[in-house]
Amino acid sequence: MRILISLVSSSTSTGLHLLSVSRRLHTKISPFSTLIGLKPPPAMATSEDSIRRCLAEKQSSIESQGNTVRALKAANAEKATVDEAIEKLNALKLDKSVMEKQLQAAVNGNGPDGSINKEAFRQAVVNTLERRLFYIPSFKIYRGVAGLYDYGPPGCAVKSNVLSFWRQHFVLEENMLEVDCPCVTPEAVLKASGHVDKFTDLMVKDEKTGTCYRADHLLKDFCNEKIQKDLSISAEKAAELKHVLAMLDDLSAEELGAKIKEYGITAPDTKNPLSDPYPFNLMFQTSIGPSGLSPGYMRPETAQGIFVNFKDLYYYNGNKLPFAAAQIGQAFRNEISPRQGLLRVREFTLAEIEHFVDPEYKSHPKYSEVADLEFLMFPREQQISAQSAKKIQLGEAVSKGIVNNETLGYFIGRVYLFLTRLGIDKDRLRFRQHLANEMAHYAADCWDAEIESSYGWIECVGIADRSAYDLHAHTVSISLIHTSCIRCEIVSVLANKRQNMCGKEEKSGVPLVAHEKFSEPKEVEKLVIAPVKKELGLAFKGNQKKVVEALEAMNEKEALDMKASLETKGVVEFYVCTLGENVTIKKNMVSISKEKKKEHQRTFTPSVIEPSFGIGRIIYCLYEHSFYMRPSKAGDEQLNVFRFPPLVAPIKCTVFPLVQNQQYENVAKIISKSLTAAGISHKIDITGTSIGKRYARTDELGVPFAITVDSISSVTIRERDSKDQIRVDVEEAAPVMKSVTDGHRTWADVWASFPHHSSGSAED
Amino acid sequence: MRILISLVSSSTSTGLHLLSVSRRLHTKISPFSTLIGLKPPPAMATSEDSIRRCLAEKQSSIESQGNTVRALKAANAEKATVDEAIEKLNALKLDKSVMEKQLQAAVNGNGPDGSINKEAFRQAVVNTLERRLFYIPSFKIYRGVAGLYDYGPPGCAVKSNVLSFWRQHFVLEENMLEVDCPCVTPEAVLKASGHVDKFTDLMVKDEKTGTCYRADHLLKDFCNEKIQKDLSISAEKAAELKHVLAMLDDLSAEELGAKIKEYGITAPDTKNPLSDPYPFNLMFQTSIGPSGLSPGYMRPETAQGIFVNFKDLYYYNGNKLPFAAAQIGQAFRNEISPRQGLLRVREFTLAEIEHFVDPEYKSHPKYSEVADLEFLMFPREQQISAQSAKKIQLGEAVSKGIVNNETLGYFIGRVYLFLTRLGIDKDRLRFRQHLANEMAHYAADCWDAEIESSYGWIECVGIADRSAYDLHAHTVSISLIHTSCIRCEIVSVLANKRQNMCGKEEKSGVPLVAHEKFSEPKEVEKLVIAPVKKELGLAFKGNQKKVVEALEAMNEKEALDMKASLETKGVVEFYVCTLGENVTIKKNMVSISKEKKKEHQRTFTPSVIEPSFGIGRIIYCLYEHSFYMRPSKAGDEQLNVFRFPPLVAPIKCTVFPLVQNQQYENVAKIISKSLTAAGISHKIDITGTSIGKRYARTDELGVPFAITVDSISSVTIRERDSKDQIRVDVEEAAPVMKSVTDGHRTWADVWASFPHHSSGSAED
Incomplete structure (x- = not known):
């Protein structure tokens, strides 16, 4: 669920969604600046900053020294004097060029040729x-x-392994309720969730050719280009551009348009002028059925399929909380201009969990299993004070209130275990907390698992406590709620009445709530609002129904205020949002009282804690983290290796007859058969290529083990990264492979139990 | 791949697709009638037929006897005479009512209340x-x-198990290249495959309300209703209606419209008149990117993603044939009016295999592993001669040429093993061969795995030898080929020249071909067509290019005929399809000769054998085949059971403490933990419900085993269908479950190795 909707605040932000937040983070310098408006903050004394200042000074020294030289020449000064002045000028120019290199290095972040x-x-x-x-x-x-x-064969196998492990690690271990919903989704569902109105990016068009661009991308490219390539800009200008980058996601259409105009940005391909930015909905639209009258969309996320089934799933779980539902499936976003290869795509696999919990009890029974984990966390405070992520013990983060609650903490811990077991480098994985302005007002807390790649820190998993928002949204369509109307927010009251204050007919009307049965009935004081329909009918005629609904929808404070006013003054002015005007309520038109009642249960809308995994992004980062190069044995070339753990490896082992020979081939086939029976994906390579080349080929696919058939009774097993080799009997080959690929034994265990094979003979 | 396109034949058939064929089969009586045009065939002497004739005779006897009675009464005949006549009339009426019941039974197929x-x-x-x-x-x-x-939790688990087994049984065992392509597909791809033009159903609209209906459904419903409910229709009329049903899929829009008019069929909901039938494309359309200028569709099948990647996959396989690629994924069809629950849906999961093979070598190395299998087959001959499916040994079917080739036979056998291992009843599974008129002209042979359900025989897997059609289609866009132009068919020649005779620019232009290297070069006689461009230019000016292309595209026979004509007569008339007219070719305009050349390899377009699995249909049929009811122990109610094999079962076992008791619950948790570690999906039920009720609840989910904790050292394991129970030690519970659920041991093995538990105590 990746939409943040600003209900009460008058924020100008367009529909943000989690996976787009990473766009901002690549360039984020001083994120807190987004909190203080459009004016740039005072420039900070970064090293880049001071170099720019020195560079500017150097430049003016050069200019003044140039003037000096020209003046000396014009005055026909002595050659020695002129030469001295020229030498000084050259020295200044040399200084400048060194400084420019330093600046370039500072701009690129890590070392002179980092980027x-x-x-x-x-x-x-x-x-x-x-x-x-x-x-x-x-x-x-x-x-x-x-x-x-497309995922080709090895990519497809990696994806399938990642998803299997996800099912094992989350669905099976946590007894989650997995569901599988269609991608084609009718409009009403995505209207209620807010996607139809808010799931947009701002777009500009080339005014002559009509080519479309993402407005923020153009502005971002302009700023980055300027900062990185134009070394002559002042420190103040650089700070301004960085500030623009930092607040890119918060700019309204008008602000973005103004910046584009101010900087004179034109269409990149043609240099033509650009249109004003306007919102483009990122959903693929279609039409359901033959009539053309039922608009539908390809779902932009899988979560909605779970929310609309809440009632059935709650029942399936024996009407007990907490429980989690999960879904793996395709999601679709019609990106305006996809970039960054596999990271920003128009169709991708999401794996989402919705953990439903009583908002009053957010502890988790298995929390202690993850509380001792320690890893890189990047809480809000650290980001605002421009510090970097640091190692924090999860239990400490929860107990200090950095992480909002135990259940959220539990999932952060489980996500950490999931990612690192796949092979993500724990030193390039951090959990970053959302800043206050990144979160929707209803969210209790939100953390992103970010993985560092060559593109920067990439948000791969979002873990959010979204409170009761989503279940509310499908009970009463949020999109129909007046942002200016306070009564529209008390949706949970309305939910139980199957009616929507300000709305028309677009809502499910099904209350998505849970109940807590009390062990013994509790006495509670309840507000009773009883409109006197006869009097209201006489006073308001055809508007009577709307007035009655508005009265019934008052919250406690409103009702008690009205009661007090009626008792003292006898009349009160009352705003009816569905009429858009005030009406006068008299004492005889409504009775308001507090009554004591016995209640046997509590009815509430559960909170939802949502870990949402971008599977393709995780896989791409895994590729980068697993990739390395090493010299070939002859030292004449660099060979590529993916160090996938067996869990992830697309093929678990290869079987090579050392030389082309019928006997060896027969042994290879016997081993292959037993590997198949054990469910181990493998490949036979009977080409006559040298064994070294065959190893190199499979290292490049990340195959962790190779079985070389070099005798008819026993074989050599080679491990990819260490290149260590052991000897095992033919009939032991498959069982050994089984144990090391399903994780029952490590290579170290196996290495300790079998005779070693001196390398060399097989490697060449 | 489910489109049959009639390239050469002037068939009026609309775009058929495999999964729709089942529509016809539910009602098929005399399929061969489709071969002999619109006139009904001579009525056959079926039992239904003869009853209808007797019934008609009986009716006229009743009428004549009624007349007799009336005449006697009018003539004031003797009471005894009148009574006798009335008695005879009543006897006739009784006969008639018996006959009507017989007819009803015959119509419904199996027994008086079969349906x-x-x-x-x-x-x-x-x-x-x-x-x-x-x-x-x-x-x-x-x-x-x-x-x-949506698939809810148990359905989702069943689906996931079916897909895992599919991957194991096909992808892993056959070393297939699995790919994963997007659902969003650009128009060019589906234009080339023929879907944009031909993937349609015929639709009619209610002329007043605009409600849409599938034309063939309305006609089908009308005929079925008439045959089943109206017992008074003549045998001839019944035969006519059955004939219409049998040829439903072959009717053109005009023929369907004519029948609808003839029978006076109106809109079912309103009885309003209907529009003429017109084609409605079943693809969900959308737009890719922000411009609105790039139409796209949600793929109607997964196969195209494989075909367009053929070149890369062939290379990945070391440029060797045969190899198979596979894909599991969502497919979409915007059905006009979906019916039959889970069987005809708008979004579904397909699992498709494309096995690429040299058309000259269609043997299969593992064929012998399936040749001895014997199962229900329904060859074309049996269908035409109105026989039923019969058990045939697969090897015999292949050797007798009933099944076209070994590879096709191999896949039929593998599909049989796949389905029966899932739990499909082998007596309700048949392999039905396509009739000549069901297949596209390019297909070599085609068999459907049909499973009998309450809806009739349902096509769940299609296994087709599609020859070179699909790879051709993406090289030269078939949709652009003139159906009347013989030269357009020699696409493989053109493919290698990267040009398309009659087409415009819509084609990939990438030759999707394979090569066979000869062990030594072969001398071949090659036809060389050398147009003399200078002379052609003089003669045809601007049309020269089209004439040259047409000359170069001649096949051998055409060219040699031209050569002969030119040598004898000096000129020849030549049809150029791109010009749409004949031109006169003179001797000096083209040189045609046969030259001997040495060739080092053969270049050809591979044939593709395609098993295509409708996963949702298989799962639905599996539900029906697995379902049964049995009385509760008390005999007071019928309990539902799904007899899923462990492979498929959504949950492999449940763990029940016999009574609510902390010690038992602790044991249950220990067992649960070891089941999780072993990767066995399970559920703990610690409610205080009676153990019998808890068994009933899980039987209904098809859980094969239940572990009841009734002591702290050992537990009872109960098997679902036999209700047999054994006792095992606590620490043995998980290993025993592991071995019986992963198929290493059967329940019978386990039953033989552990002490039995006398039933009764735990069951209540």
């Missing part, structure tokens, strides 16, 4: 991935479609 | 499925959308 290394590294990874068909640009023979990718 | 039983059985299954959330009508709280269903 170049990142680019080169990414290129090496991506080349290997494409060449070995981990992924393929979709519909390539038709010149492809931006933002759509 | 009623089927309906009742289906209702019992569906009630259980919906109540236990195997499936849920999607977006129920928003009043749902026809043809969209």
